[in-house]
Amino acid sequence: MIVSENSSIRCVGAVVHDSRGRLLLVKRGRPPAAGKWSLPGGRVEQGESDHAAVRRELLEETGLSVEVGALLGTVLRPGVGGTYEIHDYACRSNGAAPSAGDDADAAAWVDGATFTTLDRAGELTEGLAEVLRSWGAEPTTG
Structure with missing residues (x-):
């Protein structure tokens, strides 16, 4: 990951697994990384807590309601x-x-299996597979 000297833009992401061990992914429709599969998430709005932002972003991007748990880690990505x-x-x-x-x-x-296929085909956002593996959070079925 690259650390920039520009200002920091606080964002959240959701690592959501179902009871079968599958991982929830979204295919990004806009930059950055348009067309790539990634975790759902986005910017934290002014005055919003991380947990509230995760719940809002998940509902907006996937229509799903979630229970937000522990912080798994933080990733830095360069942006506009x-x-x-x-x-x-x-x-x-x-x-x-x-x-x-x-x-x-x-x-x-x-x-x-699908996650591995997406990774090998270069269809995941940069570094996603490596980060999830390092956190022990990749999908487990298939």
Whole structure:
């Protein structure tokens, strides 16, 4: 990850697994990384807590409600106007079918085999697979 001397833009991401061990991913519809699969999430609004931002972003991007848990880690990504400081949280969902909304072109529960295929094909956002593996948070089924 690259650290920029520009201003920091606080963001959140959700690492959501269902009861089968699948991971919730969204296909980004806008820059940065348009067309790539990533974790759902986005910017924290003024006065909003991280947990509230995670719940809002998940609802906007996937239509799902989640319980937000512990912080798994933080990722820094260069962006227009600053560095995105993304705080990724473990979340729980009932595993309902997601529906893409807001800036997501698609949303899906992804099993381990599909995740590996997306990674090998270069269809995940840069560094996502490595970060999730280092946190022990990659999908486990398939």
